[in-house]
Amino acid sequence: MIAKFNRYKMQIVDSACRCIQVNGQQTTHFIAPDTESGVQKLYVVKDGKDICYVGITSQSISSRLRTGFLDYGHYGYHGYKWKDKLKHAELLVWAFADTEKDSIEAVEGELVYLVRSRTGRWPKYQMEIHFHPDVSDKEKQIAETLVNICLE
Numbered sequence: 221m222i223a224k225f226n227r228y229k230m231q232i233v234d235s236a237c238r239c240i241q242v243n244g245q246q247t248t249h250f251i252a253p254d255t256e257s258g259v260q261k262l263y264v265v266k267d268g269k270d271i272c273y274v275g276i277t278s279q280s281i282s283s284r285l286r287t288g289f290l291d292y293g294h295y296g297y298h299g300y301k302w303k304d305k306l307k308h309a310e311l312l313v314w315a316f317a318d319t320e321k322d323s324i325e326a327v328e329g330e331l332v333y334l335v336r337s338r339t340g341r342w343p344k345y346q347m348e349i350h351f352h353p354d355v356s357d358k359e360k361q362i363a364e365t366l367v368n369i370c371l372e
Contacts, residue, residue, distance in 0.1 A: 222365050226243055227311075235289055254315060257278065261313055262328055
């Protein structure tokens with residue numbers, strides 16, 4: 221069973237993002253379970269119909285986004301490649317309670333592959349991805365469901 225997801229609209233100004241809407245409702249805050257630390261989350265950043273980035277985190281989504289927007293070379297990480305390119309974005313977040321990181325990482329890899337397979341392009345600002353050679357049928361099915369949502 222696929223976890224319910226939350227759909228956010230974000231505004232990006234001066235290399236920082238802020239939530240302006242969740243699931244069609246005006247707000248300035250992310251909501252649970254996306255705000256919970258220690259819960260595996262898979263997230264997709266979209267610009268219109270373009271898929272820009274697919275990522276995973278166990279941090280709260282606000283902490284993960286903040287790191288991606290603020291980091292300029294700390295330990296070789298320069299932050300999101302899309303942080304200076306977009307003014308608005310859509311953020312889809314799925315939380316997977318009681319799921320191991322390796323499993324979510326396998327779904328992430330399959331999802332990125334399916335984006336490439338279906339659109340002919342990798343996510344626009346995707347810089348790396350971890351593929352798992354022993355991905356399960358269940359993980360493939362989850363990725364298939366997610367790509368259908370992402371491309372609708």
